[in-house]
Every structure is written in structure tokens, then in C-alpha cells.
Amino acid sequence: MSATLTEPRQIPDLSLGEKLSGLSAIRRDQVAFLSKAVEKYGDVFRMRLLGNPLVMLNHPDHVHRVLVENRENYDKENFLYRTVRPVLRNGLIGAIGGESWHRQRRLMQPSFHRPKISAFADTMTEETAAMLGRWHQRYRDGDVAAVVPDVGHIALRIVTRNLFGADVGPTTEAIENDFTYANQIMGDFFRFPFPPLHWPTPSHLRLRKLIANLDRFVAEMIEQRNTRSDGSPTLLSILADAVDEETGHRMDSVQLQQEVVNIMVGGYETTTGAASFLLYLIAKHPEVQERMHAEITEVLDGRQPGFDDVAKLTYTRMVVDETLRLRGPAWQTMRRAVGPDEVGGFGIDANTGIYINFYTMHRHRDFWPDPERFDPERFAPQAVAERPRNAYIPFGSGLRVCIGKHFALTELMIIATMIVQQYRLVLPDNHPPVGLDQLVTLRPKHEVLLRLERR
Numbered sequence: 446m447s448a449t450l451t452e453p454r455q456i457p458d459l460s461l462g463e464k465l466s467g468l469s470a471i472r473r474d475q476v477a478f479l480s481k482a483v484e485k486y487g488d489v490f491r492m493r494l495l496g497n498p499l500v501m502l503n504h505p506d507h508v509h510r511v512l513v514e515n516r517e518n519y520d521k522e523n524f525l526y527r528t529v530r531p532v533l534r535n536g537l538i539g540a541i542g543g544e545s546w547h548r549q550r551r552l553m554q555p556s557f558h559r560p561k562i563s564a565f566a567d568t569m570t571e572e573t574a575a576m577l578g579r580w581h582q583r584y585r586d587g588d589v590a591a592v593v594p595d596v597g598h599i600a601l602r603i604v605t606r607n608l609f610g611a612d613v614g615p616t617t618e619a620i621e622n623d624f625t626y627a628n629q630i631m632g633d634f635f636r637f638p639f640p641p642l643h644w645p646t647p648s649h650l651r652l653r654k655l656i657a658n659l660d661r662f663v664a665e666m667i668e669q670r671n672t673r674s675d676g677s678p679t680l681l682s683i684l685a686d687a688v689d690e691e692t693g694h695r696m697d698s699v700q701l702q703q704e705v706v707n708i709m710v711g712g713y714e715t716t717t718g719a720a721s722f723l724l725y726l727i728a729k730h731p732e733v734q735e736r737m738h739a740e741i742t743e744v745l746d747g748r749q750p751g752f753d754d755v756a757k758l759t760y761t762r763m764v765v766d767e768t769l770r771l772r773g774p775a776w777q778t779m780r781r782a783v784g785p786d787e788v789g790g791f792g793i794d795a796n797t798g799i800y801i802n803f804y805t806m807h808r809h810r811d812f813w814p815d816p817e818r819f820d821p822e823r824f825a826p827q828a829v830a831e832r833p834r835n836a837y838i839p840f841g842s843g844l845r846v847c848i849g850k851h852f853a854l855t856e857l858m859i860i861a862t863m864i865v866q867q868y869r870l871v872l873p874d875n876h877p878p879v880g881l882d883q884l885v886t887l888r889p890k891h892e893v894l895l896r897l898e899r900r
């Protein structure tokens with residue numbers, strides 16, 4: 446029949462006014478800008494993010510096409526990953542793709558399988574217990590605490606202890622500050638990418654220094670090659686000894702160093718944001734918190750959670766999932782189409798930049814009624830089964846799905862469970878909205894202040 450039926454549809458473009466005002470609007474509030482554009486143009490449209498032409502995709506089927514079905518056609522040669530590459534270099538997160546990425550992923554994947562995570566969970570419990578011990582000393586019943594620095598501290602200790610062994614000492618605190626600052630610099634750059642990162646401005650020089658500190662710290666840790674406190678191998682040793690069964694290949698020391706930095710970035714930055722939002726949302730919804738507490742009491746009967754308990758805490762997991770829907774810290778990604786493709790009937794030319802924003806996707810009105818409402822019931826098994834795959838992807842999807850997904854989920858579950866077991870979290874009256882710090886990752890903009898009532 447007629448060729449017009451099969452001809453790709455034209456991708457709508459933002460108006461000239463929107464393009465011109467977009468630059469400052471995005472700097473002010475990227476989420477608001479994108480939400481408005483989705484409202485007006487729907488699931489597929491062309492836009493510019495800081496001068497970079499992109500096609501935004503907001504429908505699960507379209508995202509499925511790019512990340513899963515035709516995944517070999519899309520790589521990470523794009524503006525977002527160029528921004529973070531000075532820190533991540535050729536490690537797994539930012540690696541462009543292709544055979545060298547495949548080989549690395551194959552080599553590293555077994556280190557994140559279930560039995561390994563089960564060993565890592567003990568550290569998660571120990572660090573959370575240590576934090577609760579500090580809270581008991583520092584706060585009286587009903588005191589108000591700023592929780593973000595504390596969860597950030599344990600997130601970094603959990604990842605570094607699992608990577609490097611027994612204890613990493615006070616250096617972690619310096620590294621923690623360096624991390625936060627580097628994220629700030631890169632986040633600012635991402636919102637306004639001028640001057641280029643290789644220009645020696647004071648903040649870019651500072652970023653280089655932070656990266657050098659981090660490299661030095663990781664190199665020292667690799668040199669020491671400790672074991673964990675129970676004598677079992679560290680994640681670092683597991684990675685260093687890993688052999689690719691297909692090729693017999695092992696990582697060289699430069700690659701190992703870069704992968705360790707990637708795991709630290711992946712394991713610290715995102716988990717801190719997620720845990721902070723999680724505690725905030727639990728406090729904001731007392732009825733949800735009480736139901737969690739009842740479940741925790743029933744499953745654990747007062748003891749500390751272990752890895753095997755996590756799967757039994759089904760309601761708590763629904764709360765974590767709903768938090769990651771509304772406030773997933775990895776809130777955006779980009780790809781480049783290597784060759785041409787057709788997505789949902791729209792033609793995509795070779796070399797097109799693709800932008801996917803999980804924040805807007807996770808509010809798509811076709812799949813999330815009353816999207817701003819915090820409702821863990823959305824993750825009851827029946828509700829999950831009724832949604833398309835890829836309507837919910839806080840850890841990405843397809844080939845490049847987060848390697849640390851089970852690590853992160855176990856950690857969030859253990860932290861939330863142990864805190865709610867011992868404390869009722871209460872949002873003080875007139876707590877201002879915590880807001881969104883829209884950096885490379887998403888974090889609370891303002892302090893999360895919670896009243897800690899002993900149970």
C-alpha cells in the first residue's frame with residue numbers, strides 16, 4: 446500500500462522560544478523544565494540540553510527499544526558521560542561500550558552475584574549498628590538529627606570496607622568530603638558546561654586535585670590488599686583475581702584502579718541520596734512507617750537483620766521501591782545511536798543523542814495514577830505485573846543495568862529496617878521541603894532533619 450503508512454513519524458521539536466529560554470530554565474530547575482515539555486509534547490521530542498541536540502524518550506516501550514531490544518546500537522559516547530569521564534575514566538560506568546566494556550562486565554559480574562552480596566551484608570549490618578550506637582550516645586529521646594551526613598558516612602564505609610577490608614581509618618572522612626565536592630563541581634558543569642573542564646579554572650583545578658586524592662587513596666588500598674575482618678577476601682581481591690573464562694584475561698592494575706573508583710562512586714553517591722530520601726519519606730508517612738515496623742517486628746522479633754531476612758521484608762521492599770520511583774538518585778541517562786533506528790515509529794538518525802529521564806518516566810500518567818503521591822502499594826506483586834517492563838527502571842535496564850543493584854537494594858533494606866526497628870522517625874512541624882539538588886545524581890537540596898523517638 447502507500448509508503449506513507451510506513452514512513453517514520455516526524456519528531457516534534459521545542460518552539461524557538463522554549464529553546465532560547467531553555468538554557469536558563471534548565472539551569473534553574475531542570476526537572477520543572479522537562480516536566481513541562483513532557484506535558485506539552487508527549488513521549489518523544491527534540492530538545493537541547495545545554496547546546497547539545499537530543500531526542501528525549503519518555504515511554505517505557507521506547508526506552509525498552511533503546512536499552513534492551515536494540516541495545517548494541519546505542520553507546521555511551523555522549524555529553525553526560527563525557528562530563529563524568531574525568532573521574533570515571535574507562536571504568537564500567539562511563540565506558541563507551543563495545544568489546545572492551547563487554548569483557549570488563551563479564552569479568553566483574555560474578556563479584557556482584559547473590560552469594561557475594563550475602564557476605565557483604567554483614568558489613569552493612571555492622572555499620573548501621575555502629576551508627577545507631579552513635580545516635581544513642583549523641584541524641585536523647587526526641588532530639589532532632591540531621592541524617593544525611595550520617596547515612597553518607599556509613600554508605601562510604603560499607604563500600605570501602607567491602608572493597609578494601611578490615612578498616613580504612615580516618616581517610617574515609619576526607620574522601621567523603623572530596624566526593625561530595627567533586628559531584629558538586631561536575632553537577633554545576635553539567636548544568637552550564639562552560640568553560641570546558643580542561644580549562645584551568647579554580648574549580649576545575651580543584652576537581653583535578655580531588656581526583657588525584659582519590660586515585661592515591663585507591664592505589665594505597667590496592668597496595669595493602671587487606672582481607673576482611675572475618676578473613677574472607679575483599680571485593681578488591683575478588684576483582685583482582687577474576688579471570689575471564691572465555692579469554693583467560695585478567696584486569697591490569699590501571700583498569701583495576703579505575704574500576705575501584707567506579708564502584709566507590711556508584712556505591713557511595715547514589716546510595717547516600719537514596720537512603721536520605723528513604724528516611725525522609727518514611728518520616729513523612731507515619732502510617733507507612735508503622736506498617737513497616739509491624740513487619741520488621743514479625744520477621745525479626747528484635748534481632749538484627751541478616752541477608753536472608755531481606756527477602757522476607759516484603760512491605761519494606763515496596764517502600765524502598767516507591768522511594769526509588771519518586772526520588773531515584775540516578776535520575777537521567779544518555780545514549781548515542783551508533784546507526785539509524787526506528788523507535789515507536791519515529792526515525793532516529795545515526796549519531797543522534799538520546800536522553801532518558803527516569804524522574805519524568807516514573808511519573809508517566811499512563812502507568813502511575815496520581816504520580817506525586819507516595820504509595821508503596823504500587824509495588825504489590827499484582828500491580829507490578831500489570832505494568833510494562835521498563836516503566837520502572839531506577840537501576841537502568843538491559844546490558845548496562847547497574848551492576849550494584851542487589852548490593853544497593855540490600856543496603857537500603859538493612860539501613861531502613863534497623864533504623865525503624867529502633868526509632869520512630871518524625872518529621873518536625875514546619876519542616877521545609879527538602880527539595881532536589883539536581884546534580885549528576887539527585888540528592889536532597891536541604892538538610893533532612895528528623896526527630897528520633899526511641900521505640
Ligand code: HEM
Nearest residue numbers: 537538711712715716719775778840841845847848849853
Ligand atoms: C540506589 C543506589 C543505586 C542506583 C539508583 C544506581 C543506578 C544506576 C543506573 C541507573 C545505572 C545505569 C546507568 C546507565 O544506563 O546509563 C548504574 C550503573 C552502574 N552502577 Fe549503579 N546504582 C546504585 C548503586 C550502585 C552500587 C552500590 C554500585 C557498586 C557497588 C553501583 C555500580 C554501578 C556500576 C559499576 C554501573 C555501570 C554498569 C555498566 O555499565 O556495566 N551502583 N547504576
